Amino acid sequence: MNSxxxxxxxxxxxxGWGINEALVRVRTKDRVLGTAINVAVPLxxxxxxxxxxxxxxxxxxxxxxLLPAPSVIWARIVASLPNPLWADFQQTFLKSVLIGYxxxxxxxxxxxIAIDRSPFLKRGLLPVGNxxxxxxxxxxxxxMVMWFGFDxxxxxxxxxxxxxxxxxxxxxxxxxxxxxxxxxxxxxxxAGYWQTLAKLRLPMAWPFIFNALKINSTLALIGAxxxxxxxxxxxxxxxxxxxxxxxxxxxxxxxxxxxxxIAGSVFxxxxxxxxxxxxxxxxxxRGGRTE
Amino acid sequence: MDWVRRSNIVPVGVVVLAIxxxxxxFAIVLNAPxxxxxxxxxxxxxVPIGQYLTDLYSQQRPVLPAPHQVAxxxxxxxxxADPSTPRSLIFHAWITLSATALGFVFGTVLGIGLAVLIxxxxxxxxxxxxxxxxxxxxxxxxxxxxxxxxxxxVGLSGLIPKALIxxxxxxxxxVVGMVKGFRSxxxxxxxxxxxxxASGAQxxxxxxxxxxxxxxxxxxxxGVAASLVGAIVGELPTGAAGGLGSRLLAGSYYGQTxxxxxxxxxxxxxxxxxxxxxxxxxxxxxxAMGAPA
Numbered sequence: 001m002n003s004x005x006x007x008x009x010x011x012x013x014x015x016g017w018g019i020n021e022a023l024v025r026v027r028t029k030d031r032v033l034g035t036a037i038n039v040a041v042p043l044x045x046x047x048x049x050x051x052x053x054x055x056x057x058x059x060x061x062x063x064x065x066l067l068p069a070p071s072v073i074w075a076r077i078v079a080s081l082p083n084p085l086w087a088d089f090q091q092t093f094l095k096s097v098l099i100g101y102x103x104x105x106x107x108x109x110x111x112x113i114a115i116d117r118s119p120f121l122k123r124g125l126l127p128v129g130n131x132x133x134x135x136x137x138x139x140x141x142x143x144m145v146m147w148f149g150f151d152x153x154x155x156x157x158x159x160x161x162x163x164x165x166x167x168x169x170x171x172x173x174x175x176x177x178x179x180x181x182x183x184x185x186x187x188x189x190x191a192g193y194w195q196t197l198a199k200l201r202l203p204m205a206w207p208f209i210f211n212a213l214k215i216n217s218t219l220a221l222i223g224a225x226x227x228x229x230x231x232x233x234x235x236x237x238x239x240x241x242x243x244x245x246x247x248x249x250x251x252x253x254x255x256x257x258x259x260x261x262i263a264g265s266v267f268x269x270x271x272x273x274x275x276x277x278x279x280x281x282x283x284x285x286r287g288g289r290t291e
Numbered sequence: 292m293d294w295v296r297r298s299n300i301v302p303v304g305v306v307v308l309a310i311x312x313x314x315x316x317f318a319i320v321l322n323a324p325x326x327x328x329x330x331x332x333x334x335x336x337x338v339p340i341g342q343y344l345t346d347l348y349s350q351q352r353p354v355l356p357a358p359h360q361v362a363x364x365x366x367x368x369x370x371x372a373d374p375s376t377p378r379s380l381i382f383h384a385w386i387t388l389s390a391t392a393l394g395f396v397f398g399t400v401l402g403i404g405l406a407v408l409i410x411x412x413x414x415x416x417x418x419x420x421x422x423x424x425x426x427x428x429x430x431x432x433x434x435x436x437x438x439x440x441x442x443x444x445v446g447l448s449g450l451i452p453k454a455l456i457x458x459x460x461x462x463x464x465x466v467v468g469m470v471k472g473f474r475s476x477x478x479x480x481x482x483x484x485x486x487x488x489a490s491g492a493q494x495x496x497x498x499x500x501x502x503x504x505x506x507x508x509x510x511x512x513x514g515v516a517a518s519l520v521g522a523i524v525g526e527l528p529t530g531a532a533g534g535l536g537s538r539l540l541a542g543s544y545y546g547q548t549x550x551x552x553x554x555x556x557x558x559x560x561x562x563x564x565x566x567x568x569x570x571x572x573x574x575x576x577x578x579a580m581g582a583p584a
């Protein structure tokens with residue numbers, strides 16, 4: 001027990017809270033200052049949280065097996081960045097996640113466009129697709145490991161299955177978002193099916209499709225990591241987590257989770273940026289800019 | 292017969308039928324090599340096609356079990372086995388269901404609580420909301436083994452660790468939905484409450500809460516599916532302790548493919564059942580609150 005740390009943590013918490021309460025009350029016309037406050041408030045909250053974590057863990061001398069302090073985790077990340085962490089990242093993220101994600105989303109997009117032409121298939125497949133996307137699909141991981149072996153192919157297969165249905169449902173919903181008036185307008189232009197698709201219906205569908213892409217970015221990472229719990233070569237984020245927890249190296253687990261969190265957030269962020277560039281005309285994007 | 296044409300029964304039926312036919316076809320393709328090697332070892336030649344298919348569809352450990360094999364396994368382990376023994380799927384489903392339900396209740400309560408804080412405090416809104424959204428880009432399920440093992444070492448085992456994972460997965464949709472819901476009353480309604488001289492509590496219970504109820508049910512449907520996934524993955528590292536997740540793991544260790552598929556079928560059934568249950572409560576609440584049918 002070290003009361004100095006606890007008091008520090010408590011003081012930082014009060015200070016952070018006070019500053020944030022003051023910051024959100026600032027009324028400003030200056031756009032730069034407004035943005036700076038918008039970024040500073042959550043950042044300050046995060047920093048405060050980390051300091052409290054560090055302070056409480058040190059103050060109450062929590063054993064490292066239960067919860068390591070952030071500084072310990074950081075030291076572990078720096079120390080093992082080149083060796084296990086980068087190799088794991090390569091195996092899990094660059095191979096399983098990205099390949100599976102591309103195949104799953106790409107094929108679902110094409111299938112979505114194909115079944116959109118047949119109202120019968122659309123009525124039949126949509127309820128089934130909605131049902132399947134609510135299922136605990138990670139459960140197919142052991143089956144995929146049996147079929148495709150221990151290496152990244154089986155993880156990519158799990159990712160394909162998990163990302164397929166959200167993408168399919170959203171693509172079809174997006175293609176249906178075009179109103180009758182716009183379609184009639186395209187007709188008066190004597191536009192063919194493909195012209196209507198490329199110039200009217202796909203642009204209308206982008207918000208839905210990007211929604212699915214964002215949902216899938218998280219699902220893909222989860223699928224790949226969980227699939228590694230069922231069998232893997234001795235590399236990969238999921239393997240490292242289950243191996244490290246077996247040896248009670250909790251700091252290694254946290255380091256791996258930190259890498260996964262950063263990878264997941266960056267993946268999500270990149271897709272959100274592409275979305276802003278593609279659907280610049282959409283009210284939700286325009287509203288965000290002028291606010 | 293007009294309702295048949297308007298409803299989705301026929302198209303859905305055709306699609307499901309097509310899936311089953313494809314499944315049988317794939318089962319032939321995937322299981323044939325093993326069957327061939329069995330015949331080669333037994334030096335059996337000129338097998339009639341009927342006999343070949345019977346053998347193919349009754350393998351003990353097929354690569355892809357045919358639908359009827361999964362159905363038989365499901366029937367045997369659900370209705371024929373004693374529900375109090377680990378041989379029964381009901382036994383495992385009950386363990387998973389109780390963790391799911393506990394985690395879901397925790398997650399919903401936590402989500403509503405956070406949403407109330409966020410709606411009533413600007414500092415909370417600005418500092419908490421970005422982190423809640425960022426927390427969902429983190430593959431939370433990766434922490435499942437750690438949470439289970441660490442909580443085990445402080446003496447918490449069984450239901451609670453799994454329920455905590457479910458909580459983490461299910462609180463997010465509820466927070467986002469409820470924040471939207473609490474903010475859904477229009478300015479004109481808020482103004483009306485002000486002319487009634489309504490207090491803060493009255494404003495919350497008589498306007499914000501009823502307005503948020505439809506949002507609550509929509510997010511609960513997403514949340515309950517997420518908590519089931521959380522509970523199943525939480526069972527993976529606990530091994531023999533039971534539950535659908537450990538059933539999946541055991542099936543994968545011993546190559547019992549039919550057992551895996553039967554457990555998956557059970558999980559799918561649970562998920563669909565829970566969502567259906569919430570939809571039923573939603574309809575009932577809607578009617579009690581006088582919503583348009």
